[in-house]
Amino acid sequence: MRLSNRNSMSGSAAPAAMLALLIVIMVVVTVYVFVANPFPSRPPAPITTVGQLVDHQYFLTLCVTGVVFILSQLGLAYAIWRFRDRGQTAHFTRGSNTLEMIWTTATIVLFLGLGLMGRKAWAEVRFTPAEPNALQVEVTTNQFVFNFRYPGPDGKFGKLDPAQVSASTGNPLGLDSKDPDGKDDIVVPTLTVPVDRQVELLIRSQDVIHNFYVRELRLQQDAVPGMVIPIHFTANQTGRYEIVCTQLCGLGHYRMRSFLDVVSDVDYQNFLKQQAATQ
Numbered sequence: 001m002r003l004s005n006r007n008s009m010s011g012s013a014a015p016a017a018m019l020a021l022l023i024v025i026m027v028v029v030t031v032y033v034f035v036a037n038p039f040p041s042r043p044p045a046p047i048t049t050v051g052q053l054v055d056h057q058y059f060l061t062l063c064v065t066g067v068v069f070i071l072s073q074l075g076l077a078y079a080i081w082r083f084r085d086r087g088q089t090a091h092f093t094r095g096s097n098t099l100e101m102i103w104t105t106a107t108i109v110l111f112l113g114l115g116l117m118g119r120k121a122w123a124e125v126r127f128t129p130a131e132p133n134a135l136q137v138e139v140t141t142n143q144f145v146f147n148f149r150y151p152g153p154d155g156k157f158g159k160l161d162p163a164q165v166s167a168s169t170g171n172p173l174g175l176d177s178k179d180p181d182g183k184d185d186i187v188v189p190t191l192t193v194p195v196d197r198q199v200e201l202l203i204r205s206q207d208v209i210h211n212f213y214v215r216e217l218r219l220q221q222d223a224v225p226g227m228v229i230p231i232h233f234t235a236n237q238t239g240r241y242e243i244v245c246t247q248l249c250g251l252g253h254y255r256m257r258s259f260l261d262v263v264s265d266v267d268y269q270n271f272l273k274q275q276a277a278t279q
């Protein structure tokens with residue numbers, strides 16, 4: 001009597017089969033989308049060696065997490081099917097300490113390993129100082145523009161005086177009119193740098209937190225009021241690249257952008273001469 005009762009209460013195999021199948025289909029579709037790449041959504045190729053390291057690191061992380069994703073989802077589908085309701089009595093289990101140890105250790109090793117492998121790309125930009133002969137350009141952000149300052153022929157940035165900041169009269173950075181070092185400083189709304197030469201950016205903000213981001217450099221750095229944050233790169237390909245602010249910095253955030261022009265050395269010298277003549 002009890003047996004037949006239990007049998008009549010046992011579930012059908014259909015829900016378990018459907019759910020397991022759905023998970024398998026989801027895994028197959030996801031893997032297909034990554035492998036076949038039917039949407040042209042990949043970022044443009046990097047133009048620095050650090051950018052290549054960053055891409056490599058992302059790819060590595062994608063591979064590792066991809067394998068974990070596939071295995072864990074297929075394991076889930078298997079468990080749903082294997083342990084479906086067949087009218088059997090449920091029994092208590094405390095789990096397996098050995099298995100817990102194995103997957104916790106594996107997770108630690110994977111995450112630490114990825115972190116250690118990625119440290120080179122990170123350290124190269126954040127912890128390694130720029131070369132002494134790097135070209136210095138100051139980046140000043142404010143709502144909602146970028147300004148770039150070159151030290152001019154004397155190689156020295158002039159002092160800044162917040163009281164003299166006046167974008168409407170052509171002094172958006174507040175160059176101190178009394179400092180001779182600032183007389184030859186060049187201030188422009190777009191960034192022009194020579195190819196294959198290290199550039200050190202000194203990133204500042206005049207109001208709120210902004211960001212300096214160039215996809216092709218794989219470089220993203222916040223601009224924080226009260227700080228001058230150095231960051232450096234060496235672009236190895238000429239061209240024009242978009243600079244965008246990636247911090248929601250106010251109503252005009254969507255239009256806060258500029259351009260990075262990577263040019264030949266000759267073109268760079270011409271740019272400096274031209275600017276010096278007009279400033």
Ligand SMILES: [Cu+2]
Pocket residue numbers: 141142143144209210211245246247248249253256
């Ligand atoms: Cu901004």
